[in-house]
Amino acid sequence: MRGRCVAMCAFLRFGLLFYLAAGVCLAATLEQMSLDDLIQKSTSIVRGRAVSSHTVQDGALIYTMHRFEVAERWKGAAAGEIEIALPGGSVGGLQQRFGGVPQMEAGREFVVFLWQGPSGRTQITGLSQGIFEVSRGSGSAVVRRKPNADVVIAPTGGVVESAAVEMPLADLAARIRRVLQSGRPATP
Numbered sequence: 199m200r201g202r203c204v205a206m207c208a209f210l211r212f213g214l215l216f217y218l219a220a221g222v223c224l225a226a227t228l229e230q231m232s233l234d235d236l237i238q239k240s241t242s243i244v245r246g247r248a249v250s251s252h253t254v255q256d257g258a259l260i261y262t263m264h265r266f267e268v269a270e271r272w273k274g275a276a277a278g279e280i281e282i283a284l285p286g287g288s289v290g291g292l293q294q295r296f297g298g299v300p301q302m303e304a305g306r307e308f309v310v311f312l313w314q315g316p317s318g319r320t321q322i323t324g325l326s327q328g329i330f331e332v333s334r335g336s337g338s339a340v341v342r343r344k345p346n347a348d349v350v351i352a353p354t355g356g357v358v359e360s361a362a363v364e365m366p367l368a369d370l371a372a373r374i375r376r377v378l379q380s381g382r383p384a385t386p
Contacts, residue, residue, distance in 0.1 A: 227348065227349045227350075227351055228298045228324065228325060228326075228327065228346060228348055228349070228350050228351070229324075229350075229351055229353070230327075230350045230351060230352045230353065230358055230360075231323070231324040231327050231328070233363075233370075233373065234377055235324075236311040236323055236324055236327065236328050237273075237311070237373070237374055237377045237378065238377065239311075239313065239323055239324075240273060240274075240311040240312055240313055240323045240328070241273070241274055241312060241313050241314055242271070242273055242274025242275070242280075242311075242312040242313075242314075242320070243271070243272045243273040243274065243309070243310070243311050243312070243374055244266075244268045244269075244270065244271045244272070244274070244280070244309070244310055244312070245268075245269050245270040245271075245272075245307070245308070245309045245310075245332065245367075246266050246267050246268040246269045246270070246307070246308065246310075247266070247267050247269065247305065247306065247307050247308075248264050248265075248266055248302040248303060248304050248305065248306055248308065249264075249265040249266065249267050249279075249304060249305075250264075250265045250304055251263060251264045251265065251302070251304065253287035253288060253289050254289070255289045255290075255292075256317070259285060259294070260285075260286060260287045260288070260289050260292065260293075260294045261283045261284065261285055261286075261287060261319070262283075262284045262285075262286060262287035263281050263282070263283055264281065264282045264283075264284065264302045265279065265281055266279065266280050266281070266282050266302075266308075266310070267279055268280060269307075270371075272371065272374045272375065272378070273374070273378060274312070280312075280320055281319075281320060282302070282310065282312065282320050282321065282322065283319035283320060283321050284299050284300070284302070284321070284322065285299055286299050297347075297348040298325040298326050298346065298348045299325055299326065300322060300325060300326040300328075300329045302329070306331060306332075307331070307332040307334075308329055308330060308331055308332060309329070309330040309332060309341055309367070309370060310322055310328060310329050310330075311323040311324065311328035311329070312328070326343075326344070326346050326348075327343070327346065327360075329343065330342060330343045330363070330370070331343075332367060338366050338367065338368060339366070339367035339368075340364060340365070340366055340367060341363075341364070341365060341366075341367050341370050342362065342363065342364045343362060343363040343364075344362055345359075345360040345361055345362045346360035347360075348360075
């Protein structure tokens with residue numbers, strides 16, 4: 199009997215380790231995108247405020263739809279309000295989470311780089327790489343992007359560490375205009 203208990207405990211430990219290892223493997227892998235890549239590959243670039251959100255289910259996938267009031271637009275068709283779809287959310291007791299998906303809290307101001315997928319939904323280019331939170335302190339407005347916790351792959355194929363980005367909003371706006379006017383990447 200003792201032998202069976204030892205074997206069962208070993209089997210359960212192995213199963214738990216396998217389960218935990220599989221959880222690590224479910225993390226997202228993102229292709230590294232430079233600021234110029236985001237500018238060029240996005241169909242729309244806007245600054246505005248997240249207003250509200252709700253979730254929808256489309257087949258097996260759940261999306262959180264964020265209503266976003268546009269204050270300034272650097273690229274794309276004019277609109278005072280847009281709806282941004284982020285994969286994941288909760289519907290009827292079912293919850294989905296995806297690595298690399300940014301959080302958009304209502305009431306906060308962001309600069310977002312967007313693209314429209316085949317479904318017609320507007321989504322963030324590069325997931326968490328394509329969203330910058332705007333902070334307004336005593337000085338001028340600053341944009342910040344947190345480092346990404348998920349695996350980021352460089353265009354050359356190696357794994358790279360994601361770094362935080364911070365700059366004045368005016369500098370980001372000038373860079374966007376410069377890249378769009380030139381049609382090619384700006385020099386860093």
